[in-house]
Amino acid sequence: MKALLIAEYRQGKLLDTTYELQAFAGLLGAESAMVLVGSPADLPKFSGKLYLADVAKYGEYNPDLHKKVVLEAVAKENPDYIVFVHSSYGWDLAPRVAAALRVGQVSEVVGLPDGKFEVTCCNAKLRRTVAPKSARTVITIQAGAFSPQGEPQGAPQVEVIDVADPAGKTEFVGYEAAEQKDVDLTRAEIIVSAGRGVGKKENVQVIAQLAKALGGELGASRPVVDAGWAPHSHQVGTTGQTVSPKLYVACGISGAIQHLAGMKKADFVVAINKDKDAPIGEIADVLIVADVMQFVPAMTARCAR
Amino acid sequence: MKILVCIKQVPDMESRFKLNSEGTWYDEADLAFRMNEYDEYAVEQAVQLKERLAGEPEITVLSLGPDRVVEALKKALAMGADRAVHVKDDKYYQKDPWQVASVIAGHAAGQGYDLVFTGMQSQDRGSAQVGVTVAELLGFGCATTLVGFAYEAGVITAKRELEGGSKGVVKLKLPALVTCQLGLNTPRYPTLPNIMKAKKKEILVQPVSELLKEAEVTGTGGMYPPAKRGGGIVIEGEVNDQLDKLMGILKEKTTVLRAA
Ligand SMILES: Cc1cc2nc3c(=O)[nH]c(=O)nc-3n(C[C@H](O)[C@H](O)[C@H](O)COP(=O)(O)OP(=O)(O)OC[C@H]3O[C@@H](n4cnc5c(N)ncnc54)[C@H](O)[C@@H]3O)c2cc1C
Numbered sequence: 041m042k043a044l045l046i047a048e049y050r051q052g053k054l055l056d057t058t059y060e061l062q063a064f065a066g067l068l069g070a071e072s073a074m075v076l077v078g079s080p081a082d083l084p085k086f087s088g089k090l091y092l093a094d095v096a097k098y099g100e101y102n103p104d105l106h107k108k109v110v111l112e113a114v115a116k117e118n119p120d121y122i123v124f125v126h127s128s129y130g131w132d133l134a135p136r137v138a139a140a141l142r143v144g145q146v147s148e149v150v151g152l153p154d155g156k157f158e159v160t161c162c163n164a165k166l167r168r169t170v171a172p173k174s175a176r177t178v179i180t181i182q183a184g185a186f187s188p189q190g191e192p193q194g195a196p197q198v199e200v201i202d203v204a205d206p207a208g209k210t211e212f213v214g215y216e217a218a219e220q221k222d223v224d225l226t227r228a229e230i231i232v233s234a235g236r237g238v239g240k241k242e243n244v245q246v247i248a249q250l251a252k253a254l255g256g257e258l259g260a261s262r263p264v265v266d267a268g269w270a271p272h273s274h275q276v277g278t279t280g281q282t283v284s285p286k287l288y289v290a291c292g293i294s295g296a297i298q299h300l301a302g303m304k305k306a307d308f309v310v311a312i313n314k315d316k317d318a319p320i321g322e323i324a325d326v327l328i329v330a331d332v333m334q335f336v337p338a339m340t341a342r343c344a345r
Numbered sequence: 346m347k348i349l350v351c352i353k354q355v356p357d358m359e360s361r362f363k364l365n366s367e368g369t370w371y372d373e374a375d376l377a378f379r380m381n382e383y384d385e386y387a388v389e390q391a392v393q394l395k396e397r398l399a400g401e402p403e404i405t406v407l408s409l410g411p412d413r414v415v416e417a418l419k420k421a422l423a424m425g426a427d428r429a430v431h432v433k434d435d436k437y438y439q440k441d442p443w444q445v446a447s448v449i450a451g452h453a454a455g456q457g458y459d460l461v462f463t464g465m466q467s468q469d470r471g472s473a474q475v476g477v478t479v480a481e482l483l484g485f486g487c488a489t490t491l492v493g494f495a496y497e498a499g500v501i502t503a504k505r506e507l508e509g510g511s512k513g514v515v516k517l518k519l520p521a522l523v524t525c526q527l528g529l530n531t532p533r534y535p536t537l538p539n540i541m542k543a544k545k546k547e548i549l550v551q552p553v554s555e556l557l558k559e560a561e562v563t564g565t566g567g568m569y570p571p572a573k574r575g576g577g578i579v580i581e582g583e584v585n586d587q588l589d590k591l592m593g594i595l596k597e598k599t600t601v602l603r604a605a
Contacts, residue, residue: 051511131489144441144443144562148473161471162356168565174562209517210486210487215513216504279506339591
């Protein structure tokens with residue numbers, strides 16, 4: 041069995057998620073080769089074949105061209121699996137590769153129970169196994185779901201890939217930096233986060249008061265930030281901060297995978313949710329089944345005593 | 346300009362899910378359905394573009410699914426789409442993303458669409474494949490996970506959301522497909538007059554068999570609720586009792602409250 045792992049390079053840097061791809065291939069029991077549109081000066085530690093296309097020529101986001109690079113490596117390696125991380129790069133590129141090859145794709149794999157590809161659905165309330173039906177399969181793995189074992193080692197055997205260069209259909213203009221941070225959640229020992237379940241902007245203050253009473257910081261889920269109830273620097277999750285506090289209190293947060301991705305390293309998780317089945321309960325040490333607006337002020341009063 | 350918006354109807358995610366008898370999908374009985382959140386951003390963006398171009402573009406909204414999806418189509422019409430296509434498929438959940446995308450591309454081929462909007466993923470299946478695959482099948486330029494959209498003289502300037510809060514700015518020429526993400530806009534609520542107007546708009550019904558030409562490339566093995574992580578404590582009851590228990594646990598199991 042052979043897997044072709046698609047490494048990623050973003051904003052001038054090889055991404056560490058490369059090693060999660062390797063960990064996944066290890067669990068699959070697959071022999072692996074790698075593809076990278078990146079820099080020859082920043083190669084992953086990997087003992088195997090690495091197909092390298094120079095980012096100076098191909099650009100960091102040029103999906104039409106990157107697709108060709110991957111297809112070229114597929115032709116050379118004839119892999120059973122083509123594996124991406126389910127990231128802004130992977131979810132954009134993987135379906136293009138699958139469509140070009142007319143093969144199946146399994147998105148955001150979180151586990152391999154009995155060798156089956158397990159994914160989540162319905163906001164993580166259910167899990168599903170997906171069975172590939174094509175000779176070859178494109179897989180994206182959830183970032184953080186497959187941890188690398190030990191220090192990566194080895195030096196890849198590099199083969200430079202050069203594909204004909206008709207301009208892609210998308211022109212990359214540039215990056216826009218994340219908003220300036222007014223808080224560093226990555227260092228906070230206690231984080232109390234507000235989710236959509238708090239209901240309205242004014243209620244976020246109530247959550248912030250609990251954070252203050254506990255000597256911690258305010259965090260937030262994505263919809264709270266998008267609604268303008270809290271600044272982006274407070275967002276926890278895939279497209280926010282990855283945090284590892286001693287205590288994480290999730291108030292009115294359902295526990296969507298993209299949120300969990302940012303906080304599942306917390307030592308102790310308390311969730312306050314009126315829905316006993318909310319998926320946050322899956323990772324919470326304590327789930328308080330209650331209305332946040334009743335429970336949180338009471339807890340603040342207790343802690344401020 | 347001809348615009349296509351693809352929408353899906355999904356259950357309210359706060360529902361209690363039960364499995365169907367085959368154990369391959371959720372049982373639809375007792376669920377309340379609504380338009381997929383990400384698709385609402387797609388409809389809103391299309392309508393905003395139409396407004397900015399003084400009403401010139403014609404917006405078609407398409408949904409694949411059983412009869413209930415007509416409700417989602419009507420909402421999109423009331424938000425400002427001009428016409429709807431209902432690809433009728435009672436067994437929609439047995440189609441894999443490749444088949445769904447080829448059905449949509451099958452409808453779109455020959456219709457002369459310049460711009461297609463989809464959500465970045467559905468809230469129930471979450472494959473994030475359908476939009477991009479439609480673009481590939483139609484040979485359209487494509488950008489995913491938009492949190493910013495501007496259009497000028499045949500060129501889209503899109504902001505893609507990346508990890509950690511930074512954004513990637515890209516340009517693409519029509520014909521193009523973009524997939525929409527939370528944060529792109531705030532979807533409008535249909536007003537009563539617009540709901541009334543929508544009643545007169547055309548909803549074309551087409552059986553999926555007329556459009557489906559592809560076999561599935563992935564299938565569902567089984568479906569099940571996640572295993573609960575061992576040790577998690579659930580506390581129900583009256584707030585003060587819940588608090589007593591929680592404070593006790595926090596004092597015992599963590600170091601954060603010892604000082605308090
Ligand atoms: C590419 C991508 C990236 C993403 N990145 C992130 C990210 O970085 N961070 C992030 O958080 N999300 C992210 N998301 C969004 C994510 O999928 C979810 O939509 C989001 O996390 C849901 O936020 P929520 O839990 O606050 O809201 P919801 O899912 O709407 O949940 C609200 C919860 O509150 C509960 N509730 C309601 N009222 C009350 C009440 N009165 N008392 C108690 N409980 C109540 C409900 O039972 C429910 O469980 C991303 C999505 C995508 C597609």
